[in-house]
Amino acid sequence: MTKGFADVAEKTIPSVVNVSTTQILEGRDRNMPQLPPGSPFEDLFKDFFEQQDKPKRVQSLGSGFIVKVQPKGDDAYAYVLTNFHVVAEAKKITIVLHEGAELEASIQAVDERTDLAMLRVKLNSLPEDKRNLKAVEWGDSNKVNVGDRCIAIGNPFGLGSTVTSGIISNRSRNIGVRGTAKSRLSEYVDDFMQHDAPINMGNSGGPLFDLEGKIIGVNTAIFSPSGGNVGIGFAIPSNLVKETLDQLIEYGRTKRGWLGVRIQNVTDEMAESLGFGKARGAIVGAVTPKGPAAAANIEAGDIILEFDGKEINEKTRLSRVVGETEVGKKVKVKLWRKGKEVNVEVALGEFETSSDGVAAETKDKKDTVPNQDIIEVLGLKVSKITGPLSQQYKIKEDMTGAVIVGISEESPATNILRLGDVITEVNQADIKSPEELVKAVEEAKRLKRKNITFLISRGGDMVYITTRIEDDLKSS
Structure with a gap:
């Protein structure tokens, strides 16, 4: 060379x-x-x-x-x-x-x-x-390995046609880019290629090439405490880019499969709290009414283990697998539902972009109801859902559960739960009142669980949150 x-x-x-x-x-x-x-x-x-x-x-x-x-x-x-x-x-x-x-x-x-x-x-x-401009040649990002050399070309700070080089540092990096009203990048791209070819402001949208001059990624983000290059850049893999481009050219939009569920990956702590063994699959937080999942009788709390023959795990994420599946295709889905496996068949719909509103976080951690109506458990002060609380926290009229009205600084959940969160399930057991919450926590203690998983309603979204209970066990 x-x-x-x-x-x-x-x-x-x-x-x-x-x-x-x-x-x-x-x-x-x-x-x-x-x-x-x-x-x-x-x-x-x-x-x-x-x-x-x-x-x-x-x-x-x-x-x-x-x-x-x-x-x-x-x-x-x-x-x-x-x-x-x-x-x-x-x-x-x-x-x-x-x-x-x-x-x-x-x-x-x-x-x-x-x-x-x-x-x-x-x-x-x-x-x-x-006019006979030169189009790029496409490479296969699936064949790129950690340690392979790469070249970035772009327009950093307005300096056009700047060429830099580096190596591929990681192949499947989920960087958790925050979605916005304009971009929902974080929901779908979960396998960025990390590289150390210097890129800066102005490189966004530029290509990452291999040494054959074939494009293997699109530079999209950098990690930088200072705003400048520190050798950590992220590119969308070319195979996903090419698939998206082909649809944009043919249809003027993308056509992706849609299941109609809100999901989260199952963590080790969540799996332990549910007695589920090793962490795998994606847990369903909510099901879209009249969507494909609802028609197949998939329920909130189900854990999706396999989709169309593909095991769902950290490297095979459900959102991507569903999105890459043909619209209208009937697929087999393997679920884990309250201790046993269940198989269903789903006919996929077509994904349409939508915006999900999230209620603003309430930072005041003072009690909001009279003390006699409050029960304390795991450092959380909870109450039954009342008219004033429903209005204050914008809780749906038909919602049942225990609403959080206070959080102790010593609570193991102090950094992950919020005032106004409504606890509707504990370890997949329905919670209709604060008293049922206390009983569910006591049952988890009896089973010597180290963690406990809540299904909460927050701003209209259903979210699974797992927290420790071992600190509380030590003091009991």
Whole structure:
């Protein structure tokens, strides 16, 4: 490798573009302070607040790469792929080719779940002999191994066509990116490739290549306490990117399977609390009414062990397996339900993007009901659901259980439970009242459980939370 990465860079740089966007930020309405008539500060304040009220143009930069070219005809175009977060809310998108030509682009299709956007770039302004742009070659991300060399090309800090190199540090990293109203990346991409090729702000949406010049990932995020590169970058695997792109080109959107459940992975602590053995599967927190799972009689509390013959575990996550399954296909699902295995058949629906509201966290940890109505267990102060509590915490009218109205600093659950959480199950046993909660905790102690699993209602969502009970056992 006497020439280093020169041959790979020469081959791939023409396929990589800079993505420049312009956003309009609305001005903030502010009332100018009242000044005495004739004040010398009147004109100064007036100019200042008029500037604050005006909409502002903000430019941002990212990277992208060419995936398809149609160079002929009056409607000559190219498709460029980038991260959705690079172009979200953009009023104007400009693509800058590696030799400097600037082209107008528009969003053709997006997929929030993978944070990918496909742009349509008009080629009419280019001379005909310059329109045959070079698309990337696709590599197989499943064949990438830890330790393999890789090359990142992008537009960090506006410095176009920057080439950096490194190695693959990890193959299946779930980085827990927080989803937003615009991007639901955290729900679907759970196997990022981690690498140490230097990437910075502006590299988002740019390609990660192998030494054959084939794309193996799309750079999407970095871990950085300082905001700059520290050698920890994350790329979406190319196989998932290619699958998404093919659907965006063919349908203008993605078509993914939908089961209609809210799930969580089963942890070691949760498995111990349920007497389930080793941690495996995904536990169902809620079932969408009239969805595919509901039609197949899948219930909240069921643990999905296998889906379409695939065992569900930390490396084979249910959301991805379902999403990659053909819409309408009938699949076998193996469940673990209250101590025994149950098999059902599900006809998958089609996933549609939706937004889930989450109630704001209440930070006041003072009691909110009279002391005589409160029962304390595991350092939690709980009450039956009353009209005032339902209104305060936005609890559904038909909800039953024990609502948390106080949390001791010594409670093992102090950092994971919140005021207003409604405990509806303990270790898969229904809880209708605070008294039933106490009995369920005592039963867990009798069975010498070290952990206990609650099913709680929080802001309308059903969530499983596991906490220790051993501290409480020691003091009893």
